[in-house]
Amino acid sequence: MHPLLQHWRRSLIYLAAWLELGIILGLVAATSGHIARLAGIALGVPMSLLLGFVCLTPYYVCRSVPLHPMAWRRMVQNLLLATVLASSVVILGGRFAAAALASEWPGLDTLFSAATPFLTVFIGLTYLLSIALHYAFHEIESSRRAEVLAREAQLKALKAQINPHFLFNSLNSISALTSVNPARAREMCIGLADFLRASLRLGERDTVPFSEELALTNMYLEVEQARFGKRLRLVRDIDPACNECDVPALLIQPLVENAVKHGIAMMAEGGDIFISGHRENNLLEFRVSNPFDPEAPGQARNGIGLRNVRARLEARYGAAGHMQIDATERNYQVTLTFPATTL
Amino acid sequence: MKPLRAIIADDEELARQILREYLASESDIEIIAECPNGFEAVKAVNDLNPDVLFLDIQMPKLDGFEVLELIEPSVAVVFVTAFDQYAMKAFDAAAVDYLLKPFTADRMRASLQRVRTRAAKPGEANPEHPRNLKQASQRPGEYLERLVVKDGPRVHVIPIGRLDYAEAQDDYVALRSEGKTWLKQQTISSLEAALDARRFLRAHRSFLVNIERIARVEPNTKDTWLAVLRDGAKIPLSRAGYARFRELAGGE
Numbered sequence: 001m002h003p004l005l006q007h008w009r010r011s012l013i014y015l016a017a018w019l020e021l022g023i024i025l026g027l028v029a030a031t032s033g034h035i036a037r038l039a040g041i042a043l044g045v046p047m048s049l050l051l052g053f054v055c056l057t058p059y060y061v062c063r064s065v066p067l068h069p070m071a072w073r074r075m076v077q078n079l080l081l082a083t084v085l086a087s088s089v090v091i092l093g094g095r096f097a098a099a100a101l102a103s104e105w106p107g108l109d110t111l112f113s114a115a116t117p118f119l120t121v122f123i124g125l126t127y128l129l130s131i132a133l134h135y136a137f138h139e140i141e142s143s144r145r146a147e148v149l150a151r152e153a154q155l156k157a158l159k160a161q162i163n164p165h166f167l168f169n170s171l172n173s174i175s176a177l178t179s180v181n182p183a184r185a186r187e188m189c190i191g192l193a194d195f196l197r198a199s200l201r202l203g204e205r206d207t208v209p210f211s212e213e214l215a216l217t218n219m220y221l222e223v224e225q226a227r228f229g230k231r232l233r234l235v236r237d238i239d240p241a242c243n244e245c246d247v248p249a250l251l252i253q254p255l256v257e258n259a260v261k262h263g264i265a266m267m268a269e270g271g272d273i274f275i276s277g278h279r280e281n282n283l284l285e286f287r288v289s290n291p292f293d294p295e296a297p298g299q300a301r302n303g304i305g306l307r308n309v310r311a312r313l314e315a316r317y318g319a320a321g322h323m324q325i326d327a328t329e330r331n332y333q334v335t336l337t338f339p340a341t342t343l
Numbered sequence: 344m345k346p347l348r349a350i351i352a353d354d355e356e357l358a359r360q361i362l363r364e365y366l367a368s369e370s371d372i373e374i375i376a377e378c379p380n381g382f383e384a385v386k387a388v389n390d391l392n393p394d395v396l397f398l399d400i401q402m403p404k405l406d407g408f409e410v411l412e413l414i415e416p417s418v419a420v421v422f423v424t425a426f427d428q429y430a431m432k433a434f435d436a437a438a439v440d441y442l443l444k445p446f447t448a449d450r451m452r453a454s455l456q457r458v459r460t461r462a463a464k465p466g467e468a469n470p471e472h473p474r475n476l477k478q479a480s481q482r483p484g485e486y487l488e489r490l491v492v493k494d495g496p497r498v499h500v501i502p503i504g505r506l507d508y509a510e511a512q513d514d515y516v517a518l519r520s521e522g523k524t525w526l527k528q529q530t531i532s533s534l535e536a537a538l539d540a541r542r543f544l545r546a547h548r549s550f551l552v553n554i555e556r557i558a559r560v561e562p563n564t565k566d567t568w569l570a571v572l573r574d575g576a577k578i579p580l581s582r583a584g585y586a587r588f589r590e591l592a593g594g595e
Contacts, residue, residue: 168425169355172444176361229356268354268380268403295500297381297406297489
C-alpha cells in the first residue's frame with residue numbers, strides 16, 4: 001500500500017490538501033463569470049479528490065517502470081499511457097458530477113464539455129508532476145535503505161573480525177612451545193581453538209549474557225598471556241550481579257584486545273590491565289584501564305576498534321548507552337555505561 | 344666458511360625462542376645478541392655489526408621499519424612477522440627476505456641461503472636503500488606521526504607536531520625541533536611525501552615548514568617572501584611556495 005495511506009494522519013493531511021485545491025479551482029472557475037462560486041466548488045471538490053487518489057498510482061508505476069536511460073523510449077511510452085488513463089478517469093468522473101449537478105445549476109454540463117480540453121491538459125500535467133515526485137522519493141528511499149544496509153553489514157563484519165596479527169602470532173608461539181614445552185603447546189592450542197569457536201558463536205548473535213562475553217574475554221587473555229608471559233598482568237574486579245545482564249555480542253572483548261594491542265604489547269616492560277564490571281541503579285558499568293607508552297610507534301592506528309564499539313553501543317541503546325575515554329599521559333581508560341537489562 | 348653472526352630482535356620471548364632453536368641446528372651461525380625492543384636492536388646492530396638481523400615489525404620503542412632506517416644498509420635484514428598486507432610491499436623493496444610467522448626450519452634455511460649469497464657478493468647492496476621504508480608501508484591517507492634520527496649511539500624520536508621545519512642539505516635533511524637541529528639521511532621530497540600536506544608546507548625547493556609555526560609572512564624581494572616563525576626563524580618562500588601557502592591559508 002502507498003505509504004501515505006498507511007497512517008490515518010498522513011491520509012487526512014493529504015486529503016485536506018486536495019480538498020483545498022478543489023475549492024481554489026472552483027473559485028478560479030467562478031471568476032470567469034459563467035458559473036456561480038458554489039457550483040464551481042461543488043464540481044471542483046469531487047474532481048480534485050478523485051485526482052488526489054489517481055495521483056497516488058505513480059507509486060506503483062515507479063516500481064514497475066524503473067528509471068533506465070537505455071530503455072527511455074519504452075519508459076516514455078508507459079508513462080504517457082498512464083497519464084492518458086489517469087486524465088480520462090478524472091475527466092469521466094467530472095462529467096458524471098457535472099451531469100448530476102446540472103439539475104441544480106443548469107448548463108453546468110455544457111460548460112464542462114467546453115472546458116474539457118483545458119482540464120485534460122491540466123490533469124495530465126498534474127499527474128506527470130506526481131510521477132516525477134514519486135520517482136524522486138523512490139530514489140531517496142532506496143539510497144537511504146542502501147546506506148542502512150551497508151552500515152549494518154559493516155558493523156557485522158567488524159564485529160566478527162578476528163585480528164590476523166593475533167592469530168598468526170599465537171600460532172607462532174605454539175610452534176615455539178612444541179619442542180620446549182609440549183604440554184603448554186597443547187594447552188595453548190586448545191585455548192586458541194576455544195577462543196575462536198566462542199567468538200564465531202557469539203558473533204552470530206546480537207545479544208549475549210555478560211557472563212559469556214566475559215568468558216570469551218578470559219579465553220582471549222589466556223592466549224595473550226601465553227604470548228606475552230610476565231609482561232601481561234591482570235587485575236579483575238567483576239561484580240557477580242553483572243553476569244545475568246544482556247550485552248551486545250563482542251562489545252567487551254575488543255576493549256580488552258585494544259588494551260593489549262596498543263598498551264601492553266607496545267611496552268617493553270609490560271604492565272597491569274584493570275578490568276572491572278559493576279551494576280548500580282539499573283546501569284551496568286564496564287571499565288578497562290591500561291598503561292601505555294606515549295612514545296610507542298604507530299599510535300595513529302588507535303581507536304578504530306573503539307569507534308566501532310561506540311557506534312554499536314549507540315545503535316543499541318541510543319542516548320542511554322555511553323562510552324567515555326579518560327586518557328592521561330601514561331594511562332588509557334575506557335568506560336562503558338548502559339542499561340542493565342536481563343532476559 | 345666463516346660463520347654468520349646473527350641478531351634476533353623480537354619482543355615476544357617465544358618468537359625469539361623458535362629462531363634460537365632453528366638457528367642452533369645450523370653449523371655456521373652464531374647468535375651474538377637477542378633484543379626485546381627496537382632501541383636495543385639499533386644499539387646492538389651498531390655496536391656488534393652483525394651479518395644478519397632477524398627483525399620483527401611490531402615492537403615497543405621502535406618498530407622494525409624505524410630500526411631499519413637507523414642501521415647500516417650493509418646488514419642483511421630478514422623480517423620475521425605476522426601477516427600485514429601493507430608491509431609486504433616494503434619487504435619486497437628493502438629486505439633480503441621475510442619470514443611469515445609461523446614458519447618452518449626449511450623456510451628459514453632458505454632465507455639464510457639468500458643472506459649467504461648476498462654476503463658472497465659484497466659489491467651488491469640491498470635492492471633498494473631502505474631509507475623510506477616506513478613510508479612505503481603506509482596506507483593511503485596515512486602520514487608519519489614521528490621521525491627517528493640517530494643521535495650518536497642513541498636514537499632520538501621527533502613527534503611530527505614538534506618539528507618546526509626541515510631544510511635540505513646535500514643528502515641529508517636538517518630537522519629543526521625544540522631549539523635543536525638533527526640530521527637525517529633522506530631527501531626533502533621523500534620527507535614531504537611522507538607528511539600531511541595540510542600540516543607541512545613546501546615553502547621552497549629546500550624548505551618544508553610546519554604551518555602551525557608560521558607567525559606571519561612578509562615580502563622579501565620582488566618575487567619572494569619570508570615566513571617568520573614563532574621563534575623568529577625566517578624561512579624563504581618561493582613564488583610557488585607562496586602560492587601554496589595562500590591556498591592553505593584559505594586564499595586570504
